[in-house]
Amino acid sequence: MDIQPTHLARPAPELEVAAWLNVAGPLSIAGLRGRIVLLHAFQMLCPGCVSHGIPQAASVHARFSARGVVTIGLHTVFEHHAVMGPEALAAFVGEYRLGMPVAVDRPSTEGPVPQTMTRYGFRGTPSLALIDHLGRLRSTAFGRVDDLTLGAALGQLVLERDQAAGGEAAGCTPFGCALPEQLP
Amino acid sequence: MDIQPTHLARPAPELEVAAWLNVAGPLSIAGLRGRIVLLHAFQMLCPGCVSHGIPQAASVHARFSARGVVTIGLHTVFEHHAVMGPEALAAFVGEYRLGMPVAVDRPSTEGPVPQTMTRYGFRGTPSLALIDHLGRLRSTAFGRVDDLTLGAALGQLVLERDQAAGGEAAGCTPFGCALPEQLP
Amino acid sequence: MDIQPTHLARPAPELEVAAWLNVAGPLSIAGLRGRIVLLHAFQMLCPGCVSHGIPQAASVHARFSARGVVTIGLHTVFEHHAVMGPEALAAFVGEYRLGMPVAVDRPSTEGPVPQTMTRYGFRGTPSLALIDHLGRLRSTAFGRVDDLTLGAALGQLVLERDQAAGGEAAGCTPFGCALPEQLP
Amino acid sequence: MDIQPTHLARPAPELEVAAWLNVAGPLSIAGLRGRIVLLHAFQMLCPGCVSHGIPQAASVHARFSARGVVTIGLHTVFEHHAVMGPEALAAFVGEYRLGMPVAVDRPSTEGPVPQTMTRYGFRGTPSLALIDHLGRLRSTAFGRVDDLTLGAALGQLVLERDQAAGGEAAGCTPFGCALPEQLP
Numbered sequence: 001m002d003i004q005p006t007h008l009a010r011p012a013p014e015l016e017v018a019a020w021l022n023v024a025g026p027l028s029i030a031g032l033r034g035r036i037v038l039l040h041a042f043q044m045l046c047p048g049c050v051s052h053g054i055p056q057a058a059s060v061h062a063r064f065s066a067r068g069v070v071t072i073g074l075h076t077v078f079e080h081h082a083v084m085g086p087e088a089l090a091a092f093v094g095e096y097r098l099g100m101p102v103a104v105d106r107p108s109t110e111g112p113v114p115q116t117m118t119r120y121g122f123r124g125t126p127s128l129a130l131i132d133h134l135g136r137l138r139s140t141a142f143g144r145v146d147d148l149t150l151g152a153a154l155g156q157l158v159l160e161r162d163q164a165a166g167g168e169a170a171g172c173t174p175f176g177c178a179l180p181e182q183l184p
Numbered sequence: 185m186d187i188q189p190t191h192l193a194r195p196a197p198e199l200e201v202a203a204w205l206n207v208a209g210p211l212s213i214a215g216l217r218g219r220i221v222l223l224h225a226f227q228m229l230c231p232g233c234v235s236h237g238i239p240q241a242a243s244v245h246a247r248f249s250a251r252g253v254v255t256i257g258l259h260t261v262f263e264h265h266a267v268m269g270p271e272a273l274a275a276f277v278g279e280y281r282l283g284m285p286v287a288v289d290r291p292s293t294e295g296p297v298p299q300t301m302t303r304y305g306f307r308g309t310p311s312l313a314l315i316d317h318l319g320r321l322r323s324t325a326f327g328r329v330d331d332l333t334l335g336a337a338l339g340q341l342v343l344e345r346d347q348a349a350g351g352e353a354a355g356c357t358p359f360g361c362a363l364p365e366q367l368p
Numbered sequence: 369m370d371i372q373p374t375h376l377a378r379p380a381p382e383l384e385v386a387a388w389l390n391v392a393g394p395l396s397i398a399g400l401r402g403r404i405v406l407l408h409a410f411q412m413l414c415p416g417c418v419s420h421g422i423p424q425a426a427s428v429h430a431r432f433s434a435r436g437v438v439t440i441g442l443h444t445v446f447e448h449h450a451v452m453g454p455e456a457l458a459a460f461v462g463e464y465r466l467g468m469p470v471a472v473d474r475p476s477t478e479g480p481v482p483q484t485m486t487r488y489g490f491r492g493t494p495s496l497a498l499i500d501h502l503g504r505l506r507s508t509a510f511g512r513v514d515d516l517t518l519g520a521a522l523g524q525l526v527l528e529r530d531q532a533a534g535g536e537a538a539g540c541t542p543f544g545c546a547l548p549e550q551l552p
Numbered sequence: 553m554d555i556q557p558t559h560l561a562r563p564a565p566e567l568e569v570a571a572w573l574n575v576a577g578p579l580s581i582a583g584l585r586g587r588i589v590l591l592h593a594f595q596m597l598c599p600g601c602v603s604h605g606i607p608q609a610a611s612v613h614a615r616f617s618a619r620g621v622v623t624i625g626l627h628t629v630f631e632h633h634a635v636m637g638p639e640a641l642a643a644f645v646g647e648y649r650l651g652m653p654v655a656v657d658r659p660s661t662e663g664p665v666p667q668t669m670t671r672y673g674f675r676g677t678p679s680l681a682l683i684d685h686l687g688r689l690r691s692t693a694f695g696r697v698d699d700l701t702l703g704a705a706l707g708q709l710v711l712e713r714d715q716a717a718g719g720e721a722a723g724c725t726p727f728g729c730a731l732p733e734q735l736p
Contacts, residue, residue, distance in 0.1 A: 083455050151339065267640035520707030526704065
């Protein structure tokens with residue numbers, strides 16, 4: 001999961017979403033400027049998503065929300081459309097007690113792959129996309145990404161955002177304004 | 185595992201080491217200037233070290249060596265000294281096939297806690313310390329740290345180092361000089 | 369998961385099944401006389417079933433089929449009926465690559481709980497039922513059962529069956545007719 | 553882990569033990585007649601023992617003690633003798649909080665392999681041996697044995713013991729004298 005240099009990164013495509021769960025109103029890449037966005041593309045009947053990707057996204061949501069990272073689950077159905085509709089997804093999200101925002105990728109009229117998935121070029125599920133605080137697409141990955149690697153990418157983007165905000169100069173870090181530890 | 189702001193961070197204490205394994209010659213904090221150092225304090229008979237800390241350190245060693253992170257296992261024996269001597273440690277390192285540099289913390293003449301452990305103020309095992317590319321102690325943690333959190337801290341320190349080296353300006357990231365991905 | 373003494377055990381209720389997957393024709397308790405039956409009640413949207421119960425049933429299917437144990441997955445939908453129909457189940461079984469016989473418990477006309485689930489008195493999912501070679505219901509359990517405990521129950525029922533068949537007298541065990549190991 | 557038919561099984565070799573931990577006095581195969589014995593051969597510096605074998609033996613100890621199964625950890629040191637002596641073992645057993653009886657296999661005067669290990673023909677660690685209630689060696693295994701398989705073997709031996717004691721005739725099973733469940 002390499003992070004793209006800023007001068008090479010392109011703007012992240014906007015989301016095309018048919019419905020949202022776990023959130024009061026629609027989210028958008030444009031509206032999340034200033035935040036880091038982790039986009040987790042999944043399907044509810046994808047075993048690797050259920051065993052690895054979704055728990056990882058939920059863990060990022062729990063640990064990094066306070067650091068300005070917004071985690072979005074994107075339900076990118078490209079197979080078994082009839083049995084992974086919005087009602088099935090709502091039952092799934094409820095049974096698995098997911099708390100992060102979940103978006104239903106808008107189906108295409110031209111084929112099985114939904115629109116946001118196409119825009120981002122995801123090759124399957126699970127996939128990840130990382131978008132920086134200026135809305136640039138900095139990384140995408142297909143398949144299993146380990147937590148150390150994903151954490152490192154998040155740490156970099158959080159620091160970039162914080163530096164741009166003058167945080168470090170103010171004596172703060174991306175992870176808060178910590179008092180010095182009292183080491184002996 | 186909060187990262188200390190740079191202007192508040194103190195210099196990392198130098199290592200006091202009785203013996204080294206897996207490395208041709210002694211390492212030192214001073215000699216590792218320019219690298220990020222992850223110091224993993226463990227005892228070979230500490231269950232939490234064997235089940236979580238050591239595998240995590242080995243994983244960082246495998247994934248982040250190419251990014252300029254040096255992972256050092258520090259055997260900080262503060263109990264059961266008679267059965268965790270250098271010969272026992274060598275057998276342990278061999279049986280567990282550890283490849284990272286391993287240092288034997290130098291025993292104290294004044295008590296059970298060895299010298300480097302005292303200098304760093306570690307409260308037990310496993311413990312972690314993170315030292316930045318300028319030799320500053322930026323974070324310490326006692327007990328289990330999850331991979332996402334440790335990864336984020338490493339990502340931040342790697343980016344700081346790379347920025348200081350002018351890497352980003354040259355079109356490179358902490359994780360290499362990547363070509364832009366060919367997204368649609 | 370206590371095993372019921374034989375003189376106290378009641379006959380296992382017959383299955384009421386709307387459809388079968390992974391098997392050429394319908395199975396029945398009556399038709400499986402001579403076999404031990406492990407009935408695993410699950411729902412495809414039940415997290416504990418997906419993470420623990422179904423992998424355990426698949427493991428029993430893989431390890432104990434040759435020992436005369438028939439493992440049956442019973443899809444006992446008692447909630448979210450609209451999104452756990454036969455088509456959704458077929459997609460689920462395909463994506464998770466389940467190889468054991470899977471039965472769709474027949475819906476009730478009187479309420480949400482399907483018919484076989486009611487007959488067996490299952491309190492939820494996952495649940496297990498163990499039926500001996502004479503068709504007697506010897507044990508039921510709701511929730512997570514560890515592998516050692518389930519294995520012990522299976523070992524007992526397999527031995528009973530084998531003893532009834534005269535296996536031990538013929539020099540064989542429930543697990544085959546083993547040559548003596550050549551121990552020193 | 554096949555179970556040997558009774559008419560082919562040989563008597564289990566007696567233990568040759570230099571020291572015992574976690575038990576008031578020495579145990580012996582002869583003295584355990586009437587019990588099933590699970591012998592778990594391990595070395596404290598064997599990674600597969602620490603990650604799999606010892607937790608499994610501890611789980612059997614916790615779950616099957618009430619069913620007449622005695623689990624014994626046998627420290628069969630055949631390498632690194634200098635650093636796996638009795639004092640090191642005592643520290644290990646304490647740190648890992650093992651509660652089962654642990655025996656130190658008596659060293660041989662003729663080579664590195666200790667005496668009980670030789671008698672049982674164990675090929676390495678971890679290894680298991682199962683001894684029935686009449687003191688017969690019914691199974692041995694080298695390496696990882698899964699819980700379902702070990703459970704099945706234990707269930708068989710427990711049932712054999714109980715049948716010999718007339719338990720089933722008295723309305724009891726190997727797992728206690730259960731009241732019939734109140735199934736609908």
